[in-house]
Amino acid sequence: MKYKYRSGLADMPSYDVVERDWRIKINANECGMNPPPLVQERAMTRLDRVAFNRYPNEQADMLREAIADEYGLKKENVVLGNGSSEIIEKLFATFGGKGHKIVYPQPSFSMYKIYAKAAEAEGIPVDLEPDYTLDVDKFIAAVKESRASLAVICNPNNPTGSLFSLEDVEKVAKSINCPLLMDEAYMEFAEAAGYKNSAVPLMKKYPHIIVARTFSKAYGLASCRAGYMLAAEDIATMTGKTMMPYYMNVLTLTVADTVWQMRDEYRPRIEQMITERERMAMELEKLEGFTVYPSATNFLLVKYDRAVELNEYLTELSIGVRSFGAAPRLENTLRFSMGTPAENDQWLLAVQTFARGEV
Numbered sequence: 001m002k003y004k005y006r007s008g009l010a011d012m013p014s015y016d017v018v019e020r021d022w023r024i025k026i027n028a029n030e031c032g033m034n035p036p037p038l039v040q041e042r043a044m045t046r047l048d049r050v051a052f053n054r055y056p057n058e059q060a061d062m063l064r065e066a067i068a069d070e071y072g073l074k075k076e077n078v079v080l081g082n083g084s085s086e087i088i089e090k091l092f093a094t095f096g097g098k099g100h101k102i103v104y105p106q107p108s109f110s111m112y113k114i115y116a117k118a119a120e121a122e123g124i125p126v127d128l129e130p131d132y133t134l135d136v137d138k139f140i141a142a143v144k145e146s147r148a149s150l151a152v153i154c155n156p157n158n159p160t161g162s163l164f165s166l167e168d169v170e171k172v173a174k175s176i177n178c179p180l181l182m183d184e185a186y187m188e189f190a191e192a193a194g195y196k197n198s199a200v201p202l203m204k205k206y207p208h209i210i211v212a213r214t215f216s217k218a219y220g221l222a223s224c225r226a227g228y229m230l231a232a233e234d235i236a237t238m239t240g241k242t243m244m245p246y247y248m249n250v251l252t253l254t255v256a257d258t259v260w261q262m263r264d265e266y267r268p269r270i271e272q273m274i275t276e277r278e279r280m281a282m283e284l285e286k287l288e289g290f291t292v293y294p295s296a297t298n299f300l301l302v303k304y305d306r307a308v309e310l311n312e313y314l315t316e317l318s319i320g321v322r323s324f325g326a327a328p329r330l331e332n333t334l335r336f337s338m339g340t341p342a343e344n345d346q347w348l349l350a351v352q353t354f355a356r357g358e359v
């Protein structure tokens, strides 16, 4: 039988991460540790009291309010999502559609291209510079010339680790006349290191700035699928229309709310990941032929002529890192997420062994 699939679906790329039961899994920028025991205990206690028979309206509003409080906003400015992935996908749906253009830097989060396609919009990638910095004027020109309906900047940028300055972000916001989505999936790491680069404080002056954040990275909650966006009420309302009723489940809401209430508990581990990143960067830089890009996140992007062979060697050792194949501007690069210090010691040793030709 020939099924009538939606047109364009067959050509749609899939999220292409090769997963298996890695001994050391540092390929998805996850947190290397489960939540602190205190947080887990509290979450379990709360889950014990959940009304499983009821639709989870109250819990969603509670979390929206708690998040709004932190940023001096109202709950009407907060939209929750099953991961910030859902937020981004729905924003692309909100501003997409036939004839609409969505502009984003390249290389950046690989899903932007796919979400643009899914929204039947035209994705317009703007090349970052060779050192992965952003040419702001070039980006602004691309947004203006294409009369884009949405511009996206990932800050700090995945997979390059680059942190874009708030002045640059403001310049973009000031110069374009479409919403600017700031994907701040890794901003907690930059903030913990003292960088004040989040676009949230700019939202008052520039109500077309949207900020997306996630519980998956710094808060180590990738399994629960929880994220949120902050936006002016009109944008939040329109985006909300693309969501199903009660799309956030009570298990996610309860755990995410607990993590949010206890987010100070995460401070030491976020700081540890930063220390580890600096330690790994220093060690990798010592290796012949390695270029390590500056990172404000929990991962490092490395360029190395023999990246393909190194990846094969690490795979043999059951160490899963992220390689990007022939993705534009990412040839011969590998991305290493920070694991626990013990895991980092292990994969570093493997990389050193390979680089020194001792295999």
Ligand SMILES: *Cc1c(COP(=O)(O)O)cnc(C)c1O
Residues within 6 Å of the ligand: 029, 082, 083, 084, 085, 086, 109, 154, 158, 183, 185, 213, 214, 215, 216, 217, 222, 225, 226, 227
């Ligand atoms: C991980 C990531 C996300 C989304 O993660 P969720 O688990 O869906 O919250 C969004 N943007 C970037 C750049 C990411 O790296």
